[in-house]
Amino acid sequence: MKKLLFSRQQNERHWVGDGFPVRSIFSYHDGAKDISPFLMMDYAGPANFGPSTKRRGVGSHPHRGFETVTIVYSGEVEHRDSAGGGGIIRNGDVQWMTAASGLVHEEFHGPVYSKEGGPFEMVQLWVNLPKKDKMTKPRYQGIKNEHIPKLDLPDGAGTIRVIAGLYESAHGPAMTFTPINLWDLKLNANKSSTYTVPAGHTATLFVMEGEVQVESGEIIREAEFAVLDQKEATFTIKALKDSKVLFMGGEPINEPIAGYGPFVMNSPEEIHQAFSDFQQGKMGSMENIEGSEHGH
Numbered sequence: 001m002k003k004l005l006f007s008r009q010q011n012e013r014h015w016v017g018d019g020f021p022v023r024s025i026f027s028y029h030d031g032a033k034d035i036s037p038f039l040m041m042d043y044a045g046p047a048n049f050g051p052s053t054k055r056r057g058v059g060s061h062p063h064r065g066f067e068t069v070t071i072v073y074s075g076e077v078e079h080r081d082s083a084g085g086g087g088i089i090r091n092g093d094v095q096w097m098t099a100a101s102g103l104v105h106e107e108f109h110g111p112v113y114s115k116e117g118g119p120f121e122m123v124q125l126w127v128n129l130p131k132k133d134k135m136t137k138p139r140y141q142g143i144k145n146e147h148i149p150k151l152d153l154p155d156g157a158g159t160i161r162v163i164a165g166l167y168e169s170a171h172g173p174a175m176t177f178t179p180i181n182l183w184d185l186k187l188n189a190n191k192s193s194t195y196t197v198p199a200g201h202t203a204t205l206f207v208m209e210g211e212v213q214v215e216s217g218e219i220i221r222e223a224e225f226a227v228l229d230q231k232e233a234t235f236t237i238k239a240l241k242d243s244k245v246l247f248m249g250g251e252p253i254n255e256p257i258a259g260y261g262p263f264v265m266n267s268p269e270e271i272h273q274a275f276s277d278f279q280q281g282k283m284g285s286m287e288n289i290e291g292s293e294h295g296h
Contacts, residue, residue: 001215002203002235005034007226010043017058019109020044020122025206025225028128028257028264034227036202036252037128037178039066039264043206043223045074045121049109052117057108060286063099064274065134065264067127069174069182070095071163071246073208075120076110082284085140092145094163096174101135102274102283121208123246125182130253131266133177147173148184157193158186158239165250167195180250187212187239194236195247203228203235203249210243 010023022042026035049056057078070077072089079095080086082104089095090110097105113120129136149162149170160167164174165181172182181197187210197203205212205226213219215236220226228235230252237245256266263274277283 002228002232003216004214004218005227005229007218007220007224009221009224011223016042016044017056017107019056019058019107021047022124023223026204028259031227032257033252034202035204035248036254037180037250038202038204038248039126039128039257039259041126041206041225041248042124043208044124045119047120048118049075049113049120050117052114055108055111055114058106060104060106061262062102062104062274062278062283063262064102064277064283065099065270066129067096067098067100067177069097069125069127070107071123071125071184073121073123075118075122076113077122078108078110079105080286081105081138081140082286083138083140085138087140087142089142090145092148094143094148094174096141096143098129098136098139098141098177100129100133100138102277103138104278104283104286106286123206125248126264127176127180128253128257128264129177131255134265139175141174143173149173153187153193155191155193156188157191158188160185176250178251178253181247183247185237185243185245185247187237187243187245189239189242192236192238194234196234197249198251199233200230201249201251202230204247205237206246206248208244208246210239210241210245212243212245213238213240
């Protein structure tokens with residue numbers, strides 16, 4: 001059984017644009033090998049927004065060398081990018097955007113949600129790409145809630161949504177460049193559930209709501225991130241309360257990481273090149289994208 005390597009809780013928030021009050025849960029700057037292929041996680045919410053005629057969010061900005069994965073739990077996020085990808089993601093939906101060789105995108109609250117307001121909660125992950133894929137063509141996957149397999153866990157322990165990877169016979173719909181498991185768990189109080197992932201893969205948990213206990217006895221609480229060892233294949237979680245947990249794991253990408261701001265590459269030279277390409281307009285612009293009428 002996997003052992004807990006470490007856990008940490010994050011309660012400090014900062015704003016991304018004027019639409020996303022986020023807690024930065026982890027980053028490649030302080031533990032890349034334990035979280036690979038994931039690079040970063042921002043947890044926005046839980047929050048409440050009042051009705052507004054203004055579109056809250058973050059204006060156009062570039063990315064290169066990785067993917068952004070946005071999971072909406074409540075609220076509505078509208079995305080557009082210079083490669084032509086875009087759409088509105090609502091409760092339970094997932095957006096998997098491959099920036100790869102580079103694009104510019106913007107993220108705002110969706111129009112209906114802006115007018116009505118209400119609860120808001122989302123997760124955004126950055127997922128690394130191997131060197132051989134960092135300069136591939138950008139790609140956009142808008143994954144609807146109804147296309148994500150949802151299974152009951154044994155013995156009434158709760159449910160699992162398989163966004164990426166494999167749980168028993170359920171395959172997640174997300175296309176990935178390297179093997180990744182990304183699961184949404186809703187766990188019932190006082191029940192245990194056991195999971196198997198490939199030995200050698202990373203395995204991490206983030207508790208959004210509730211409180212869970214790992215097999216070695218440690219308790220992981222709300223807004224706490226936990227990293228398990230990579231040696232063993234199985235792990236067990238006991239929910240001490242009704243809990244909402246995100247599991248993230250995958251095959252580590254054992255390559256150098258050079259990152260600065262919105263770019264994550266393998267060397268400082270590639271970062272300089274990314275800035276140069278962006279400044280020369282090689283990552284495109286939002287000006288030519290149909291429907292991109294929001295001022296920043």
